[in-house]
Amino acid sequence: MKLKILISVFSILAIACNSPENKQVSKTTLTQAPVDIQYATGFRVSVKEGYPFVEVPKPYQGAEEGFKYLLVPRGEEIPAHDRDVQIVEVPLKSIVCTSTTHIPLLDYIDETQSLTGFTTTDYISSAKMRSRIDSGYVTELGIDKEINMERLLELDPEAIMAYTITGDYGQFRKMNQAGIPVLINAEYLEQHPLGRAEWIKFMALFFDKTDMADSVFSAIESNYNTMKAKAAKVDSMPTLYSGVVYGDTWYLPGGENNAAKLFADAGANYLWQDSTTGFLELSFESVYEKAHDADYWVGVASYNSLEEIKQADQRYSRFDAFKNGNVYSYNARMGATGGNEYLELGYLRPDLILADLIRIFHPELLPDHELFFHEKLN
Numbered sequence: 001m002k003l004k005i006l007i008s009v010f011s012i013l014a015i016a017c018n019s020p021e022n023k024q025v026s027k028t029t030l031t032q033a034p035v036d037i038q039y040a041t042g043f044r045v046s047v048k049e050g051y052p053f054v055e056v057p058k059p060y061q062g063a064e065e066g067f068k069y070l071l072v073p074r075g076e077e078i079p080a081h082d083r084d085v086q087i088v089e090v091p092l093k094s095i096v097c098t099s100t101t102h103i104p105l106l107d108y109i110d111e112t113q114s115l116t117g118f119t120t121t122d123y124i125s126s127a128k129m130r131s132r133i134d135s136g137y138v139t140e141l142g143i144d145k146e147i148n149m150e151r152l153l154e155l156d157p158e159a160i161m162a163y164t165i166t167g168d169y170g171q172f173r174k175m176n177q178a179g180i181p182v183l184i185n186a187e188y189l190e191q192h193p194l195g196r197a198e199w200i201k202f203m204a205l206f207f208d209k210t211d212m213a214d215s216v217f218s219a220i221e222s223n224y225n226t227m228k229a230k231a232a233k234v235d236s237m238p239t240l241y242s243g244v245v246y247g248d249t250w251y252l253p254g255g256e257n258n259a260a261k262l263f264a265d266a267g268a269n270y271l272w273q274d275s276t277t278g279f280l281e282l283s284f285e286s287v288y289e290k291a292h293d294a295d296y297w298v299g300v301a302s303y304n305s306l307e308e309i310k311q312a313d314q315r316y317s318r319f320d321a322f323k324n325g326n327v328y329s330y331n332a333r334m335g336a337t338g339g340n341e342y343l344e345l346g347y348l349r350p351d352l353i354l355a356d357l358i359r360i361f362h363p364e365l366l367p368d369h370e371l372f373f374h375e376k377l378n
Helices: 002-018 027-032 100-107 127-134 149-155 170-177 193-197 200-205 210-231 258-265 284-291 306-312 314-318 350-361
Strands: 044-048 051-056 067-073 085-090 095-097 115-118 160-162 182-184 239-241 244-246 249-253 279-282 296-298 327-329
Touching: 051 200, 067 182, 095 100, 100 127, 100 200, 115 127, 115 149, 149 170, 170 182, 193 210, 193 258, 193 350, 200 210, 210 258, 210 350, 239 284, 249 284, 258 350, 279 284, 284 314, 296 350, 306 314
Parallel strands: 067 085, 095 115, 095 160, 160 182, 239 296, 296 327
Antiparallel strands: 044 051, 051 067, 244 249, 249 279
């Protein structure tokens, strides 16, 4: 299974790298290419005025209004449209991104070269993108409200892919007023791991690479569902908990978080699987009461050893999972400048995460698989 999974990594990359460039786009190409969305709930695609019409109805939790984009082939006349619709001339030739999770979406549709700006480039782990950064082709712009607008305007990208967790659109409005479309990516709200991965189709729409994105996603989906089927046959499900304490609060995934879905699909009993929120904020005592005898502790932030965890808070050592050495981080793959590949590539490749988790919880199912993102702490 190790060989099969590694081959899938490179074969999916090959789909992206070997597909032909398609920069000359006609209206017919854009409107006739179907976009089949199977898992993602955060964006939808239809046809309006004869052009692809993309909607992001819920840009953040609790949002009452969303964003709308009409994709018009470069050089064609802009049709009449509502004031709340942003016109995006496609295919894009340059883009600024604001999250590391956007980087593999570009890499896997062979648009690495289109990134011209990013918030903090040290966080990027992708070897392909790091080469571009090191060659001076990607401008660092600053984070959130500290984005250097003057530098951004000098860069003059054709679009900015951003995200938001609130309704504060101050910076985005400035960008729109400067004539730069802001593409809101709400992937982080997806509850299903494959739903989050499917946002590669959202990125691909703006580059006219929907066929390539479909092929990439289909391979990821197939890998994921094949392994999920293996784990569904297990006789026993080990218990686990996740997260760590910050300040006085233990933060961990809720039952509607895609991490909880991954745990379940890997054949494990996540102790907060039935909660109805995306994230939980609990006291140490409440977590200990429920999870002190759990089999595994998976996802321990930036800790790199059991001793480091114990030094941070002696109480962690009371858990059975700690005593038995069944503690796993997702820090096995770090970028050249300190970025975490799990937090970049992992959301596009839930199949690789699932393989790791199955190997941890049910090693007999994938005996030859070597952990990709995760590592056992000693």
